[in-house]
Amino acid sequence: MLLDNHGRKINYLRLAVTDRCNLRCFYCMPEEGLQWLSRKELMTYEEMLQMCSLLVKMGIEKIRITGGEPFVRKDIMQFLTALSELEGLNELTITTNGVLTAPHVQDLKKIGVKSVNLSLDTLDAGRFFNITRRDEFLDVMRTLDELLKYGIEVKINAVVMDGKNTEDIIPLVELTKDLPVSVRFIEEMPFNGDGHVYGGLQWDYVRILEEISGRYPGIKKLVDPQYSTSYNYQVPGHKGSVGIIAAYSRTFCGTCNRVRITPTGELKTCLYDDGVMNIKDLLRQGINEDALNKALLSAFGKRAKDGWAAERSRVEHTGVHESMATIGG
Numbered sequence: 001m002l003l004d005n006h007g008r009k010i011n012y013l014r015l016a017v018t019d020r021c022n023l024r025c026f027y028c029m030p031e032e033g034l035q036w037l038s039r040k041e042l043m044t045y046e047e048m049l050q051m052c053s054l055l056v057k058m059g060i061e062k063i064r065i066t067g068g069e070p071f072v073r074k075d076i077m078q079f080l081t082a083l084s085e086l087e088g089l090n091e092l093t094i095t096t097n098g099v100l101t102a103p104h105v106q107d108l109k110k111i112g113v114k115s116v117n118l119s120l121d122t123l124d125a126g127r128f129f130n131i132t133r134r135d136e137f138l139d140v141m142r143t144l145d146e147l148l149k150y151g152i153e154v155k156i157n158a159v160v161m162d163g164k165n166t167e168d169i170i171p172l173v174e175l176t177k178d179l180p181v182s183v184r185f186i187e188e189m190p191f192n193g194d195g196h197v198y199g200g201l202q203w204d205y206v207r208i209l210e211e212i213s214g215r216y217p218g219i220k221k222l223v224d225p226q227y228s229t230s231y232n233y234q235v236p237g238h239k240g241s242v243g244i245i246a247a248y249s250r251t252f253c254g255t256c257n258r259v260r261i262t263p264t265g266e267l268k269t270c271l272y273d274d275g276v277m278n279i280k281d282l283l284r285q286g287i288n289e290d291a292l293n294k295a296l297l298s299a300f301g302k303r304a305k306d307g308w309a310a311e312r313s314r315v316e317h318t319g320v321h322e323s324m325a326t327i328g329g
Contacts, residue, residue, distance in 0.1 A: 002059035004269070004303040011061040012227070012258040015048065017076065018068040019263045022099050024133040025121070027159055027188055031133055043265045043280045045079045051261070051279055053086055054289055058296065062091040064117075068263065071100040077107055084111040095119065095157070098143035099136045105146040115153040118144060121161070122168040123175070131164060148179065155182045155243075162188075162202035169208065170215050176240030184230050184243035205231065205246040212242065227257040253306035267296070269303040270310035276302070 002010040095117040128137040222232040230243030265280025304310035
């Protein structure tokens with residue numbers, strides 16, 4: 001079992017396999033995109049598999065593959081298949097924007113992927129284009145249909161943005177009436193990637209719940225699973241559920257069980273820190289497994305108490321400006 005210096009269990013890794021994305025969501029990156037990493041700057045699949053194998057031996061039980069958009073990276077299914085075969089890994093999940101995912105859903109089912117997080121901020125094609133700057137709405141909805149067809153659990157992630165998609169809150173909740181999906185509303189975060197200072201949160205988790213409760217006064221609180229980042233609810237009679245993630249308010253830090261590794265191999269023990277060590281560099285320097293184990297344990301033993309402390313510890317105290325695509329969504 002892996003424990004940090006605050007006694008919190010660490011058993012969940014979020015691994016970003018690329019910084020590249022085929023959408024340009026304004027809350028994640030500038031319209032012109034980012035300066036993409038070169039191939040040599042990315043971790044190779046072999047390096048990622050070596051690293052994940054060690055972390056699973058150390059106590060990681062769940063791995064979520066993120067990006068960027070995972071399915072823009074060549075040969076991703078071969079890597080996912082190899083990852084799914086790691087002894088001791090209990091759960092392999094994926095976060096995707098759904099644009100390229102539909103053709104792979106059957107194969108995801110075959111390798112044991114039971115849950116997929118689908119990023120979808122609106123059910124309106126026009127607003128989808130305004131938010132993502134790409135006309136890919138129908139492909140995303142096709143992925144949703146395929147995931148449900150093959151019985152893969154779907155969590156729809158919607159970032160709530162003032163003046164952009166707040167009118168989609170109720171239509172998204174309505175999806176849970178007839179579909180067995182979990183719709184999770186996420187507070188907007190400052191990872192915009194264009195260097196502008198984050199203006200502050202307009203729609204926090206309290207306001208989001210008030211909006212939903214106004215339409216569904218009978219909504220019921222569910223018991224939140226262990227390590228849940230969301231407050232979970234269900235409208236009576238609906239097949240699916242609703243979650244609200246206080247990603248900016250950071251109310252769930254006390255039970256955080258996850259760490260992140262960026263496409264360049266940077267280990268982040270908190271979403272809001274600026275990285276604590278680079279695993280890729282250590283692997284390319286020829287570090288052996290025992291030494292890497294010790295380095296990882298040392299990093300886990302110096303983990304920030306919460307997201308606010310992690311943000312204060314950043315080398316440059318000018319706020320968070322990197323894109324979520326370079327961190328791992």
